[in-house]
Amino acid sequence: MKPAPAVPILLVLAVGWGGLSCADIAAPSRSQVYEWRMITSSGPGTTDTLNFHWPRSRLPVRIWAEDRLDLPAHVQNGIQQWRSAFLYGEFDAVRVPDSNAADVIVTSQVALKAGFRGTRLAAGAAPECEGGTDFVLPPGSRQIQLPIRVFVSPRFDPALPGVAECLALTTTHELGHAIGIFAHSPFDTDIMYSDPTVSALSARDRATAERAYHLDPNLTASAR
């Protein structure tokens, strides 16, 4: 699966900044972010820029992980990595035991159900595995219909070298989409690169996540 073309960083620099008091804390330069929003066509010659982050009132985000391929451990690692990107608890998540009560569902299944109006955020990952994130945004709607569905799956025997590492970093990458990073980084040193090979968030991933959480979202999430 190949990602959409990278969006020029200039677009990011043109974004208004909310002036939040905590905005100056981040150590990385403000220019060290990539475009994370989803830019969609909204008609001939016009585009719409969609951005989302979990509001504080919905934290911690509830994530359910299938008990297979060490997915619970990979999800826990991913939660920890994204949580640590923030200095003031702007994002938090927990694993929950019941998928019916989850905002985000992580499984090793690839197939989409018939009639599922999913928007696939493509993910490549290393050759040993693959992943993707689907969410339902009905046409014309500004409300994501939960749950967001994440899948990660091995391409080869999961016992082969490299597969577990691939599943781990791909899970972290897909959770990045689920927290609101809807686009791919153009830099291969970032976890949100389309074909990620690094196992941890870069400074640029963290700065981008923080930027995303300090911009008012124009999408909401449904009740669950």
Ligand SMILES: [Zn+2]
């Ligand atoms: Zn991706």
